[in-house]
Amino acid sequence: MGQPKKKIIIDTDPGIDDAMAIFVALRSPELEVIGLTTIFGNVYTTLATRNALHLLEVAGRTDIPVAEGSHLTITKGTKLRIADFVHGTDGLGNQNFAPPKGKAIEQSAATFLVQQASLYPGEVTVVALGPLTNIALALELDPDFAKKVGQIVLLGGAFAVNGNVNPAAEANIFGDPDAADLVFTSGADILAVGINITHQVVLTDTDREKLSKSKGKLAQYLCKILEVYFSYHHVAYNTAGVYLHDPTTLLAAVNPSLLTYAEGVVRVQTSGIMRGLTIFYNKKKRFGEVTEWSDKPNVKVAVTVDAPAVVELVMERLMNS
Numbered sequence: 001m002g003q004p005k006k007k008i009i010i011d012t013d014p015g016i017d018d019a020m021a022i023f024v025a026l027r028s029p030e031l032e033v034i035g036l037t038t039i040f041g042n043v044y045t046t047l048a049t050r051n052a053l054h055l056l057e058v059a060g061r062t063d064i065p066v067a068e069g070s071h072l073t074i075t076k077g078t079k080l081r082i083a084d085f086v087h088g089t090d091g092l093g094n095q096n097f098a099p100p101k102g103k104a105i106e107q108s109a110a111t112f113l114v115q116q117a118s119l120y121p122g123e124v125t126v127v128a129l130g131p132l133t134n135i136a137l138a139l140e141l142d143p144d145f146a147k148k149v150g151q152i153v154l155l156g157g158a159f160a161v162n163g164n165v166n167p168a169a170e171a172n173i174f175g176d177p178d179a180a181d182l183v184f185t186s187g188a189d190i191l192a193v194g195i196n197i198t199h200q201v202v203l204t205d206t207d208r209e210k211l212s213k214s215k216g217k218l219a220q221y222l223c224k225i226l227e228v229y230f231s232y233h234h235v236a237y238n239t240a241g242v243y244l245h246d247p248t249t250l251l252a253a254v255n256p257s258l259l260t261y262a263e264g265v266v267r268v269q270t271s272g273i274m275r276g277l278t279i280f281y282n283k284k285k286r287f288g289e290v291t292e293w294s295d296k297p298n299v300k301v302a303v304t305v306d307a308p309a310v311v312e313l314v315m316e317r318l319m320n321s
């Protein structure tokens with residue numbers, strides 16, 4: 001008998017790298033995926049829900065519930081920035097798959113998150129792969145959510161590096177900076193994986209070729225949808241490979257020793273030209289005056305990653321899938 005499986009809920013905006021992360025999760029014996037919740041980001045929320053249901057059907061895991069998340073930011077903002085230019089207009093590499101047969105459950109994402117965290121206090125890990133609106137709504141819905149949730153492992157922020165939306169902001173934080181600031185200062189056990197980490201984790205053309213030789217159904221499926229993601233990286237970053245944002249974050253939840261992290265306070269810039277900027281206070285200086293970082297709870301921010309080990313794990317779990 002091994003360790004008990006870690007219960008996880010993946011909050012997701014699928015998304016090509018989300019699809020990879022979901023499949024890696026379903027192929028990780030350490031995890032029990034107890035639900036998917038959906039959010040806008042790579043696509044609008046309605047399409048994120050459709051894609052989440054579709055991916056579970058592809059993987060033969062329609063037993064896993066999907067709860068639809070917010071269509072608006074936490075401040076009821078409707079002007080959303082959608083990264084369809086990264087993932088294709090359908091979010092899954094312009095493959096125009098048939099609509100899923102299944103439906104989302106009645107509960108909203110926030111209600112589902114609160115319910116599961118209350119059902120299994122301290123045991124549920126939320127892996128947040130999109131803007132943090134649903135998590136912030138869960139915190140608003142239940143003031144004890146921060147205490148009840150086991151850990152929130154989130155893909156977000158650009159810590160001491162440029163963003164990917166603009167030099168200041170990373171896409172998930174930019175998607176809902178007010179929600180992100182609420183989550184970072186909530187007191188929950190948070191591990192943030194920023195693009196300072198995920199830009200080190202590259203799936204190369206050679207890896208993709210290897211994946212394409214796999215007989216696995218999921219590996220074959222991913223090779224199809226990856227084309228658009230590779231083209232975008234080639235043009236935008238001039239790389240012969242793609243960044244494994246979401247799979248890296250998922251694996252951080254499986255095996256935290258793939259990363260090292262620092263502890264301190266994170267605040268998010270919510271307006272102006274640096275909207276979405278994440279600033280980490282490392283607590284090295286004791287400031288004489290009260291700052292916006294004073295008396296806020298610590299979070300963990302990843303600072304190094306064993307990138308070859310992450311790529312190897314992703315490949316290993318997908319090759320036989």
Ligand SMILES: O=c1[nH]cnc2c1ncn2[C@@H]1O[C@H](CO)[C@@H](O)[C@H]1O
Nearest residue numbers: 017083086129164165170171172245
């Ligand atoms: O250039 C980009 N603009 C917007 N979103 C992006 C870009 N590159 C990747 N992502 C998406 O945003 C998250 C990481 O920030 C990932 O989910 C990734 O798919």
